[in-house]
Amino acid sequence: MVVALGLNLQWGHTGLFNAGVAAFVGVGAYTFGMLSTGKFADPGVNWYHWGPDQPWDLIAAALVSMAVAGFLGVLIAIPTLRLRADYLAIATLALGEIVRLIIKNERHFTGGDLDLQFIPRPFGAFVPEGAYSNGVFALVAIGTALGALVILEFLARLPWGRDLHAVREDEEVAMALGKDAFMLKLSSFGIGCAIMGLAGALSASYYTTITPDQFAPAATFAAYVVVILGGSGNNRGMILGGYLFFLFTWATQQIQGYVPSDWTLRLVYVNQMVIGLLLIVIIVFRPEGILPEKKYVPRTQ
């Protein structure tokens, strides 16, 4: 859901098509994982990853994850945002694969396909593992999502947000009205990627073990489903879209026990097919999403 908030800033508000969402989430997750667990080495099984000598404070690690993901976003955006819109999509799509493969293969650095384990959870020292820990984590996650929501809503209502909309609607007009379209796109993209990095940090902490293939292109697709379902340009729509998406995924998992056994494995594909179908239906019949972008109507002064 936090991923969707970041994507909404880029796609919903600014019209930038980021096809490498998973890469930024992955970079955030791995940065967080490595910083918060510290150096880990077990020469006996040749299983280690890089990290600071002392594990970092979780908040500091999360902030650095945001910075790294945001920086990566700015880096890829500087050459591609000057080109036609499609090139950003191509570049980010490629970046997604590059990042995943680097994580997978640089075993001495990230742990590679051996996974990065023992990532701490917030308040881990006080809360025993188990269901209770999940509850505490949910509170932290909801708090973070709300914080991100409030900040992004605030930003979108600034004149800055209005300029982003102008760029989305017609970049040439925006420039003809004195807007620096490039800087607007760059700042929006950078912040969006930082938010995705934050989402990565959260997911790393939730799963406590992360693996490169978690950040495959399917994760990007899921983020778009949430944005389009909820309503691009509307952050509340993101929250709704996120809940619907995960409710649906959860429901498919729940009914596993009640379907014939040869269908249990197929369920996950059925899930994807239904989501794909739903996406088409939404795009054809309600392209603005369930909760469309709100009209800006200030009172007369």
Added chain:
Amino acid sequence: MSLAPSETPAARPILAVREVSKTFGGVHAVDGCSLTVFPGRITGLIGPNGAGKSTLFSVIAGLYAPDSGQVYFDGQRIDGLPPHLIVRRGLVKSFQIPRELRNMTVLENLMVASPRIAGEHLRDLILRLRDIPTAEAEVIVRAEEVLRIIGLLGLRDEYAKNLSGGQKKLLELARAIMAQPKLVLLDEPIAGVNPTMTQKILQVVEDLRNRGVTFFLIEHDMDVIMKRCEWIIVMHQGRRLVEGVPDDIRTNPRVIDSYLGG
């Protein structure tokens, strides 16, 4: 073509185009064109289709970089600058086919056009946080004032995509005014607009001219050009053919020839 002393412009030009050329794959759209526009009046740019008028406007506004030549605005060179910096100096161009920001309201279309206000850059959050709400309120007041002048106040909160063709033309003009320009380039501001709306647009242009804004406009409606413009420049095959007051242009044989395909 005669220039009576009283018509000789005394002020320095607000816009000077020097030997500008722009080629599109072998087509010389603008071919060594030079012209000047003087402040405080409505200057018309006419010429047969394909004369390079719209291309020249795009070059002046910075949407195309000229292949050669220079453009001076207010005494300073502006060719090669990105469009948004040219706008900030006070030169605004409207589009020939209205390009409204479709999914934004009429009011927002105008607010976007305002010169830079606090809160458009994220650094303002640190530097000028307290100015943001006041700046926003001021822009709303100004936008409503412009809408009142233009006569679109009743459609303030309508999405721009829902306006009629003529209303979009008005919106295009309103946006240009909102930018508080010194010079406005209007590319066919009244083409395809009904007569009532045409009168309204022209009235607004004249009112603003009286307040010191300079207009440079492309138009095909000869009645309008002859009646409303104080100076006319004729372009033909990418260059300036002649210029003068309307009465001289009307009777100039070279102008008539160019329109008849000479």
